[in-house]
Amino acid sequence: MLRALNSTSSSSFSKLFASRSTLLCFFHLSISSNSKKMEEHRTPSEVQTNLQSRSGRQSASLFKSSWNTKVGQSSSLNPSRRSRSPQSVESQQMQTSPKRAIGTSQEKRAGSESEEGPFDICIPANEGPVKLKKSLLQLNKEKRKELECRAEQYLRPGMVLLKKFLDHMDQVKIVNKCRELGIGSGGFYRPGYRDGAKLHLQMMCLGKDWSPESRLYDKSRSFDGAVPPEIPEELRKLVDQALNTSHKFVRKHTKNVEEIPNMSPDICIVNFYSNSGRLGLHQDRDESEESLKKGLPVVSFSIGDSAEFLYSDSRDVDKPKKVMLESGDVLIFGGHSRHIFHGVPCIKPNTGPEILIDESTKLRPGRLNLTFRQY
Numbered sequence: 001m002l003r004a005l006n007s008t009s010s011s012s013f014s015k016l017f018a019s020r021s022t023l024l025c026f027f028h029l030s031i032s033s034n035s036k037k038m039e040e041h042r043t044p045s046e047v048q049t050n051l052q053s054r055s056g057r058q059s060a061s062l063f064k065s066s067w068n069t070k071v072g073q074s075s076s077l078n079p080s081r082r083s084r085s086p087q088s089v090e091s092q093q094m095q096t097s098p099k100r101a102i103g104t105s106q107e108k109r110a111g112s113e114s115e116e117g118p119f120d121i122c123i124p125a126n127e128g129p130v131k132l133k134k135s136l137l138q139l140n141k142e143k144r145k146e147l148e149c150r151a152e153q154y155l156r157p158g159m160v161l162l163k164k165f166l167d168h169m170d171q172v173k174i175v176n177k178c179r180e181l182g183i184g185s186g187g188f189y190r191p192g193y194r195d196g197a198k199l200h201l202q203m204m205c206l207g208k209d210w211s212p213e214s215r216l217y218d219k220s221r222s223f224d225g226a227v228p229p230e231i232p233e234e235l236r237k238l239v240d241q242a243l244n245t246s247h248k249f250v251r252k253h254t255k256n257v258e259e260i261p262n263m264s265p266d267i268c269i270v271n272f273y274s275n276s277g278r279l280g281l282h283q284d285r286d287e288s289e290e291s292l293k294k295g296l297p298v299v300s301f302s303i304g305d306s307a308e309f310l311y312s313d314s315r316d317v318d319k320p321k322k323v324m325l326e327s328g329d330v331l332i333f334g335g336h337s338r339h340i341f342h343g344v345p346c347i348k349p350n351t352g353p354e355i356l357i358d359e360s361t362k363l364r365p366g367r368l369n370l371t372f373r374q375y
């Protein structure tokens with residue numbers, strides 16, 4: 001499953017990647033540091049056994065999703081559990097009935113003091129440090145600078161990066177929309193697994209629910225029955241514009257009109273990474289067979305702090321390619337790149353646009369990422 005990178009450098013990332021190659025490709029997201037510690041005591045075959053026991057719909061329910069108010073909080077596994085042998089952790093999982101494993105929504109909200117309420121990606125207006133407002137002149141200068149950086153980059157067949165495609169107002173709208181949806185029903189939660197492992201991000205699905213545990217899409221979330229909100233029309237429009245821009249660019253660049261097929265998104269996975277957030281190398285391959293066969297692209301929006309994004313053709317490669325995703329960037333990978341392995345080893349703190357964070361949205365430190373797909 002998910003096996004990720006606790007390291008922040010890309011070289012140690014790739015070493016970890018290579019050494020855990022048997023674990024990497026099948027699951028999507030990375031685990032919390034506590035769970036990682038637990039895993040480091042396992043032999044590869046033991047870990048493999050655990051992974052096999054997780055596959056399939058029956059065992060797919062999340063163990064217990066927390067509704068952390070603090071970003072990037074580590075899992076609440078207790079020390080005794082951490083020091084248990086893999087077998088005892090596994091047998092405990094087996095004894096837990098699916099209902100208990102999922103937990104009631106009251107249990108989810110109770111927990112520790114810091115695990116109440118849905119996750120808010122923004123700092124409420126009456127909280128956080130008071131910062132001096134910038135002058136209008138300064139703000140306009142920053143907006144202009146962002147626009148000047150707009151450019152398209154051809155990364156490889158089927159993969160295009162639209163630098164600074166989303167302007168300031170687009171980003172503000174996206175943050176506000178995600179915040180509004182994220183604190184409502186079907187909003188952000190920190191996904192976890194039966195064994196208590198937590199992912200290093202907060203997640204919300206739009207259109208359809210996607211479970212990191214089962215790797216299946218569904219109409220509602222298995223752990224609380226919430227139906228994901230629809231993808232807002234204004235976001236679908238931005239995806240459309242980004243795809244049109246990429247088509248024009250690819251046509252100019254390669255004369256190959258078919259290189260990135262068109263798509264109409266019915267799924268969006270929204271991730272919020274705190275500054276310690278990360279995501280293990282994985283493939284996005286849980287969409288329909290037809291969608292994958294046609295190479296319908298994934299369109300990814302980045303907002304807030306920058307992130308290193310690694311990608312490669314195979315999971316055994318030593319040195320994946322690296323690109324920095326900044327606020328406003330749109331990355332598109334479809335066609336021949338639809339099955340690339342990719343992941344986010346680290347977020348770069350304090351790199352997001354001040355004007356967006358301090359002045360317009362009060363987005364928490366970290367990074368918001370939206371990946372649109374067509375099932």
Ligand SMILES: O=C(O)CCC(=O)C(=O)O
Binds near residue numbers: 369
């Ligand atoms: O955060 C990113 O840039 C990548 C997210 C991603 O790969 C995913 O959600 O599947």
Ligand SMILES: [Fe+2]
Binds near residue numbers: 282283284342
């Ligand atoms: Fe992905």
